[in-house]
Amino acid sequence: MAASMISHHVAVVVFEHESRVGGTWVYTSSTETDPLGIDPARAVVHSSLYKSLRTNLPREVMGFSNYLFLPRVDGPGDLSRSPSHEEVLVYLEDLATEFRLEEMLRFEKEIIEVRMVEKDGKWKVRWRMRNGSGNGGGGGGGKEEEVFDAVVVCNGHYTEPRIAEIPGIDLWPGKQMHSHNYRTPEPFQDLECFRCLFPPAASAADISRDIAKVAKEVHVASRLYEVETLGIQAGYYMWLHPMIKKANEDGEVTFLDENSVCADVILHYPRYKYLFFFLETNRIMTIDDNRVRLLYKHVFPPHLAPWLSFVRLPWKYQSRWIAGALSGRIALPSEEEIMEDEKDLYSKLEALGIPKQYSHCLANSQKMYLESSRKRHAQPEVYHDEGGDETRISQVHEDSAKYPSHR
Numbered sequence: 001m002a003a004s005m006i007s008h009h010v011a012v013v014v015f016e017h018e019s020r021v022g023g024t025w026v027y028t029s030s031t032e033t034d035p036l037g038i039d040p041a042r043a044v045v046h047s048s049l050y051k052s053l054r055t056n057l058p059r060e061v062m063g064f065s066n067y068l069f070l071p072r073v074d075g076p077g078d079l080s081r082s083p084s085h086e087e088v089l090v091y092l093e094d095l096a097t098e099f100r101l102e103e104m105l106r107f108e109k110e111i112i113e114v115r116m117v118e119k120d121g122k123w124k125v126r127w128r129m130r131n132g133s134g135n136g137g138g139g140g141g142g143k144e145e146e147v148f149d150a151v152v153v154c155n156g157h158y159t160e161p162r163i164a165e166i167p168g169i170d171l172w173p174g175k176q177m178h179s180h181n182y183r184t185p186e187p188f189q190d191l192e193c194f195r196c197l198f199p200p201a202a203s204a205a206d207i208s209r210d211i212a213k214v215a216k217e218v219h220v221a222s223r224l225y226e227v228e229t230l231g232i233q234a235g236y237y238m239w240l241h242p243m244i245k246k247a248n249e250d251g252e253v254t255f256l257d258e259n260s261v262c263a264d265v266i267l268h269y270p271r272y273k274y275l276f277f278f279l280e281t282n283r284i285m286t287i288d289d290n291r292v293r294l295l296y297k298h299v300f301p302p303h304l305a306p307w308l309s310f311v312r313l314p315w316k317y318q319s320r321w322i323a324g325a326l327s328g329r330i331a332l333p334s335e336e337e338i339m340e341d342e343k344d345l346y347s348k349l350e351a352l353g354i355p356k357q358y359s360h361c362l363a364n365s366q367k368m369y370l371e372s373s374r375k376r377h378a379q380p381e382v383y384h385d386e387g388g389d390e391t392r393i394s395q396v397h398e399d400s401a402k403y404p405s406h407r
């Protein structure tokens with residue numbers, strides 16, 4: 001986002017809670033004290049990465065069009081098309097150096113409040129140092145609050161777990177955790193592990209195979225599995241099941257087809273909540289069952305556009321669009337048109353029977369995600385290593401052409 005702002009000559013200050021760039025891509029072996037990640041008093045760990053993670057998209061698709069994510073030629077590194085998380089972090093660090101982002105970054109400062117200043121439409125931003133002190137040094141000039149013309153919210157959306165509601169779970173004697181706190185398979189050694197899966201996400205498939213290498217059995221449940229794919233999976237002690245019907249006091253878990261298995265652990269996967277605890281918009285915006293509204297194209301609240309925006313509720317070319325709108329180079333439609341568009345979107349989702357909680361999941365409307373998902377199911381072992389997928393790459397070029405870079 002900051003790199004796009006520079007390209008559009010928009011002055012920007014970035015508040016970052018951590019002490020380095022990389023966000024989600026900074027792997028840590030640390031996990032939270034509450035394995036389910038729901039205790040509000042827990043010390044929050046931002047990243048949900050697990051150690052074996054490789055990207056689920058080809059590097060071409062993940063890179064910025066004006067700073068491509070190519071294999072490094074000048075030293076050791078991961079040359080593959082779906083590289084390791086370490087390689088993504090190095091790319092982001094290189095990007096930060098290239099665009100001199102560190103000059104605008106204020107590390108170890110946590111945003112605690114963003115509030116509209118009614119009289120002039122600006123935004124008051126309050127922050128505190130990560131260690132709890134209010135007087136920040138660095139670029140903050142010792143201030144605890146500052147006023148800005150616009151705010152772009154980019155706080156990441158893979159930190160606050162959502163837990164599946166399973167009838168009977170309160171009396172079920174096993175252990176539960178969320179994949180946010182999964183790092184390596186060792187703790188699952190020899191367990192009869194059971195994992196609860198909703199969308200067939202790439203990392204969910206990776207984690208189940210990770211665990212299946214060491215656990216006695218892995219049972220995976222999803223509402224999306226088709227009948228013919230259910231049962232044991234070749235090469236692993238891993239079974240696919242329809243959704244869970246209930247968890248029982250004797251330790252068994254029963255599926256919708258009435259089959260049951262005994263399980264030591266339920267690993268909830270991979271849903272997260274949108275959380276903007278710091279944002280005060282005088283009720284102009286709400287979050288209802290993970291639907292953030294009102295938002296034009298998942299980015300701009302109509303009444304506040306372009307002065308408030310959200311990045312990456314879904315995956316899209318948003319940064320350049322936001323930067324273009326803030327710099328005045330891209331005009332947004334009128335408030336009435338935006339409201340109409342929003343209503344239209346939600347009526348379409350309702351007509352398609354898509355629950356509110358998936359309002360910002362555009363994956364199924366994007367060719368490359370569909371292709372990626374098909375390949376993952378057809379060839380789970382090798383999909384990371386496959387060569388280029390021309391449809392995916394051409395979609396990147398198509399989308400990229402809509403919002404040309406000004407750099």
Ligand SMILES: Cc1cc2nc3c(=O)[nH]c(=O)nc-3n(C[C@H](O)[C@H](O)[C@H](O)COP(=O)(O)OP(=O)(O)OC[C@H]3O[C@@H](n4cnc5c(N)ncnc54)[C@H](O)[C@@H]3O)c2cc1C
Nearest residue numbers: 015016017018023024048055056057110111155156158312
């Ligand atoms: C397991 C997993 C696998 C993934 N794999 C892929 C993949 O293969 N390809 C892909 O394209 N995407 C993948 N993603 C999505 C990934 O989240 C995005 O690629 C990208 O990291 C999102 O960037 P972001 O800047 O929006 O959020 P983040 O990377 O999460 O960064 C948000 C930043 O905001 C900071 N922050 C949060 N709250 C505050 C606050 N109050 N004050 C100050 N700072 C704050 C955080 O410290 C963090 O640095 C994956 C995600 C997960 C969880």
